[in-house]
Amino acid sequence: SQTIHQWPATLVQPVGSPLSLECTVEGTSNPNLYWYRQAAGRGLQLLFYSVGIGQISSEVPQNLSASRPQDRQFILSSKKLLLSDSGFYLCAWSVSSYEQYFGPGTRLTVT
Amino acid sequence: GENVEQHPSTLSVQEGDSAVIKCTYSDSASNYFPWYKQELGKRPQLIIDIRSNVGEKKDQRIAVTLNKTAKHFSLHITETQPEDSAVYFCAAMSTGSARQLTFGSGTQLTVLP
Numbered sequence: 529s530q531t532i533h534q535w536p537a538t539l540v541q542p543v544g545s546p547l548s549l550e551c552t553v554e555g556t557s558n559p560n561l562y563w564y565r566q567a568a569g570r571g572l573q574l575l576f577y578s579v580g581i582g583q584i585s586s587e588v589p590q591n592l593s594a595s596r597p598q599d600r601q602f603i604l605s606s607k608k609l610l611l612s613d614s615g616f617y618l619c620a621w622s623v624s625s626y627e628q629y630f631g632p633g634t635r636l637t638v639t
Numbered sequence: 640g641e642n643v644e645q646h647p648s649t650l651s652v653q654e655g656d657s658a659v660i661k662c663t664y665s666d667s668a669s670n671y672f673p674w675y676k677q678e679l680g681k682r683p684q685l686i687i688d689i690r691s692n693v694g695e696k697k698d699q700r701i702a703v704t705l706n707k708t709a710k711h712f713s714l715h716i717t718e719t720q721p722e723d724s725a726v727y728f729c730a731a732m733s734t735g736s737a738r739q740l741t742f743g744s745g746t747q748l749t750v751l752p
Contacts, residue, residue, distance in 0.1 A: 560738060571728065572683070572742040587739075618682060626671040626690070626732060628740055630682040 530555040532631040534619050540637045547592075547606040549634050551619030554600065559621040561602040562628065563594055566616040578602060614638045641666040641733050645743025652719050653751050660746045662729035663711040671732035672705060672712045673740070678725045686727075687714070719750045 531554045541547060553559050563575040574587045576594035584594050591610060595603045602619055619631040642665040652658045664672075670691040675683035689696045689703045689712065696703050700719075705712040716723055726747050730740040 562739075571744045574739060574741075577739060622738060626738060627673070627685055627688065628738070629685065630675075633682050 530621070530629070532619060532621055532629065534617075534631040534634050536634060537632065538635045538637075540639060541609050542639055543611055544608050547604070547609055547613070547636070549604040549617055549619075549636075551602040551604075551631055552600055553621045556600070556621070556623050558599060559623050561596065562620040562622075563602065563604050564618040564620060564630075566618060568615070572618070576604070609638045611638050641669055641731050641741040643729060643731050643741050643743045645729050645746060647746060648744065649747045649749070651749045651751060654719060654721060656719055658714075658716045658719055658723070658748055658750075660714045660727055660729070660748070661711060662713070662731075662743050663709075664731040664741075665710070666731065666733055667707075667710060668734050669731040670734060671738075672703070673730050673732075674701075674703060674714050675728045675730070676725045677728065677745075683728060716748075719748075721750050721752055724748055724750045 533552050560579050562577045564572045565575055566572050576586055578584050578596045581596055592606050614637050617634045620628050622628040645662045673688035674686050676686045677683040687698050687701050687703050689705050700717050702715045726745045728745050729743040732738055732740050
């Protein structure tokens with residue numbers, strides 16, 4: 529069965545510091561991968577999606593970037609964090625079916 | 640792009656009563672409509688979904704209805720229990736290879752014992 533991992537689970541970073549969040553999927557090949565952000569008490573905002581290795585599409589212009597170096601690995605990065613980058617970051621995957629499943633998330637606090 | 644509106648933002652019901660959450664979407668080409676339940680501090684969990692070629696789908700105490708003409712869909716929870724308390728999100732999927740979901744703003748459901 530498929531499993532999705534995210535790390536770290538929680539992170540506290542100062543403003544201006546870099547960021548790297550990782551997501552990996554097991555048990556499937558060539559998944560579509562997605563990064564969402566959820567601000568406190570808010571809905572889910574799609575940040576990036578990828579349909580294959582090296583293929584990244586951005587939904588919202590911002591100081592974040594994403595990369596997909598391997599088929600089942602998706603990385604979210606930033607060179608300099610802003611206070612507004614705080615939130616709950618969720619990775620999700622889907623394959624040939626329509627269903628989209630979320631990872632456990634990373635809770636990021638920028639201080 | 641797609642726009643999804645969800646109502647109400649908060650809903651309180653007595654245990655055993657029914658709860659209904661409604662969503663509207665803007666893109667008539669959207670063809671897949673999932674519902675997610677998110678408990679505090681946890682990931683959203685897919686609880687039920689419906690495709691555009693179906694008008695209603697049921698799974699035990701939860702059901703989803705879709706009206707393509709009016710571009711709205713609803714989640715129905717019957718015989719509510721305290722463990723149903725959570726934030727519920729609707730979403731609509733646009734066509735295209737990436738199958739992107741656009742989410743509603745969420746409904747905080749509280750089931751009062």
